[in-house]
Amino acid sequence: MRFRHHVFVCENRRDPSDPRGCCAAKDSHAVLDAFKGELHRRGLKGKIRANSSGCLDNCADGPSVVVYPEGVWYGHVRPEDVPEIVESHLVNGVPVERLRLKKYD
Amino acid sequence: MRFRHHVFVCENRRDPSDPRGCCAAKDSHAVLDAFKGELHRRGLKGKIRANSSGCLDNCADGPSVVVYPEGVWYGHVRPEDVPEIVESHLVNGVPVERLRLKKYD
Numbered sequence: 001m002r003f004r005h006h007v008f009v010c011e012n013r014r015d016p017s018d019p020r021g022c023c024a025a026k027d028s029h030a031v032l033d034a035f036k037g038e039l040h041r042r043g044l045k046g047k048i049r050a051n052s053s054g055c056l057d058n059c060a061d062g063p064s065v066v067v068y069p070e071g072v073w074y075g076h077v078r079p080e081d082v083p084e085i086v087e088s089h090l091v092n093g094v095p096v097e098r099l100r101l102k103k104y105d
Numbered sequence: 106m107r108f109r110h111h112v113f114v115c116e117n118r119r120d121p122s123d124p125r126g127c128c129a130a131k132d133s134h135a136v137l138d139a140f141k142g143e144l145h146r147r148g149l150k151g152k153i154r155a156n157s158s159g160c161l162d163n164c165a166d167g168p169s170v171v172v173y174p175e176g177v178w179y180g181h182v183r184p185e186d187v188p189e190i191v192e193s194h195l196v197n198g199v200p201v202e203r204l205r206l207k208k209y210d
Binding site for chain 1: 106107108111113116154156157158159160161162171173174175176178209
């Protein structure tokens with residue numbers, strides 16, 4: 001496996017008039033930045049990767065994050081949640097239950 | 106697992122003067138469109154998802170595609186390769202060896 005974990009953060013942006021909303025309007029770019037910063041700070045660059053993605057089809061629960069290869073989904077993720085996801089899930093292998101979208105297990 | 110397979114296609118775009126090049130300049134948007142069209146045509150929407158992604162850190166071998174949860178990477182993917190990837194890999198579980206980036210296994 002090229003990356004121990006590969007994290008995708010939805011950065012889809014829709015027109016403000018669209019009733020579905022979008023992750024970009026919920027500040028998902030700051031979530032992606034937080035992942036990139038935290039991984040860099042911990043020397044995990046190259047081992048664990050955080051990427052922008054298009055719409056993950058989970059708009060109501062955004063900002064949406066999915067972590068592969070395990071296929072764990074998170075919703076309503078804020079930048080301040082990211083250190084906990086990195087520490088608990090990506091480093092220690094224990095997903096953060098309070099943020100998980102268990103409907104996708 | 107929410108999606109049987111989740112396909113990410115790099116759509117990163119760099120300035121034309123950047124020596125690293127980028128997948129967008131190699132027509133990766135047409136590759137993503139081909140995946141979306143093929144999945145729709147086969148009634149696989151909702152079961153297998155194709156997403157745009159940011160830079161997958163594989164610029165020299167782009168357009169880059171990664172398929173999760175299995176973590177199979179493809180390089181130099183052209184739109185005309187997509188029906189074979191869908192049929193062989195996503196439907197029948199047999200990755201397309203001639204396009205795989207085996208260095209990432």
